[in-house]
Amino acid sequence: MPIPTTFHHSFSLSHHYKLQNLLYYIWPSGTRTARTALAFWGATAATLVIGAPTVHLLLLRRSLGRRTVARRSSRKITGGREGGAPAGDDNHRYENSLVTPTAADLDDGAAAAAAAVLLRETVSSHAISVRDLKPEFLSDGALQIQQQQQQTNGSPPPPPPLPITIHNIDKHGLVNAFLRTTMQSFTRMPHARLVRRMVLRSGDPEASASLEDSYLSDCAFRVGERVCGMYVVAERREEKKKKDEEEGGDATVVVVILRLKPPVGWTGPVVRGLLGIGVVLREGGDEGDGEEEEGRQGGSGSEVRKGGDQEGRVRFVSETVVWRTAEEKPSVLEGRVGGWLHELMVRWFVVKGVEAVTV
Incomplete structure (x- = not known):
C-alpha cells in the first residue's frame, strides 16, 4: 500500500x-x-x-518507600519450633515485631506436620511527632499546648513550645482510627470484590456486613468482632517496652491482632495467618530510630530519620504472618511478584492510615 x-x-x-x-x-x-x-x-x-x-507501580513504590520501612522473612519451622527458638520468633529485636504465633496457632494444621514454612512481613511508617496528630487524639492539656503553638501574635515572640508526651495521647482511639482507614482501604482494592462475592456466597450475614463502610466506621475492634469478612479480632493488648540502646526511650505499644478465619460456608482457599496492626508510642530523648529497610535477599535501605528532642513520637505498624505445611503449595505472598505487590499494597495502607490521623 x-x-x-x-x-x-x-x-x-x-x-x-x-x-x-x-x-x-x-x-x-x-x-x-x-x-x-x-x-x-x-x-x-x-x-x-x-x-x-x-512504570506507575514502580513510581508508586518509590514514593511510598520514602514514608515507610519494610521487612520480610521466610523460615522453616520443625515440630512447632523455629531454629531452636519459640515458633514464630524471627530472632529480630526491633520494636515493630507485633505478631508471634504460639504453638497452639501453628497446631492448626502446620505444626502438626513434620515441617512447616512461616512467612513474616512487617511494614511500618517512619516515626512522627505526636504533635502532628489530629486534636481528637490529644488530651485537653496537650490540645492547649498544640493550640498555643499555632497562635502567632507577632510580638513578643512566643515561648518555646512545651513537649507533648505519649501520656497525652488517646492510644486506643488512635489505633482504632488507623485500623478503620486501612480496612476501608482494603475494601476498595480490586481483589476485595472477589472476597466480597465469596463471603456473600457463604451465606453469613455478619461476615457480609463487616465489609461495609458503615460497619467499619463504627467498629471498635473488640475481641471476637469480625472484620472485612475474613478476619476475627483475636487479641487486643497494651504493653510497655523499656528504654535500651537499640530502641531509645521507653515505649507503649498498642496492638490489635486479627486472625484469618473465613466464615462458615466459605468455599474459597484458606490461608492460615495473623495480622497485627499497632502503634508504637516512644518517649522523646535519644531515640534509636536508625532502622534500615531490608530487601528480600537481605538487601539494604535508607536510614530512618532520627530524633533527639523531648517530644513523643509515634510509629504505625502492620505485620502479616502466614504459615503452611511443607507439603502445601506456596502462597501468593511467597512468590516474588505476589510478595512485591502485597508489600506495595500494605505500604499504601499504612500511608493512608497515617494521613487519616495526622494534621
Whole structure:
C-alpha cells in the first residue's frame, strides 16, 4: 500500500520530507506488509498496556518507600519450633515485631506436620511527632499546648513550645482510627470484590456486613468482632517496652491482632495467618530510630530519620504472618511478584492510615 501523499487540497505530503520519512517507517508501505504492520502495532499496544501500569507501580513504590520501612522473612519451622527458638520468633529485636504465633496457632494444621514454612512481613511508617496528630487524639492539656503553638501574635515572640508526651495521647482511639482507614482501604482494592462475592456466597450475614463502610466506621475492634469478612479480632493488648540502646526511650505499644478465619460456608482457599496492626508510642530523648529497610535477599535501605528532642513520637505498624505445611503449595505472598505487590499494597495502607490521623 503506497503512502498517501495528499490529504486534502491545501496540504501536500511531498513537501514534508521528514514527515514522509517517519510515515515510511510506521506505515505498511513498499515491502512493509499488512502482517508486519499488524505485528508492529500489536507490539506497541502491548508495550503501552503492560509498560504504563508497571512504570506507575514502580513510581508508586518509590514514593511510598520514602514514608515507610519494610521487612520480610521466610523460615522453616520443625515440630512447632523455629531454629531452636519459640515458633514464630524471627530472632529480630526491633520494636515493630507485633505478631508471634504460639504453638497452639501453628497446631492448626502446620505444626502438626513434620515441617512447616512461616512467612513474616512487617511494614511500618517512619516515626512522627505526636504533635502532628489530629486534636481528637490529644488530651485537653496537650490540645492547649498544640493550640498555643499555632497562635502567632507577632510580638513578643512566643515561648518555646512545651513537649507533648505519649501520656497525652488517646492510644486506643488512635489505633482504632488507623485500623478503620486501612480496612476501608482494603475494601476498595480490586481483589476485595472477589472476597466480597465469596463471603456473600457463604451465606453469613455478619461476615457480609463487616465489609461495609458503615460497619467499619463504627467498629471498635473488640475481641471476637469480625472484620472485612475474613478476619476475627483475636487479641487486643497494651504493653510497655523499656528504654535500651537499640530502641531509645521507653515505649507503649498498642496492638490489635486479627486472625484469618473465613466464615462458615466459605468455599474459597484458606490461608492460615495473623495480622497485627499497632502503634508504637516512644518517649522523646535519644531515640534509636536508625532502622534500615531490608530487601528480600537481605538487601539494604535508607536510614530512618532520627530524633533527639523531648517530644513523643509515634510509629504505625502492620505485620502479616502466614504459615503452611511443607507439603502445601506456596502462597501468593511467597512468590516474588505476589510478595512485591502485597508489600506495595500494605505500604499504601499504612500511608493512608497515617494521613487519616495526622494534621
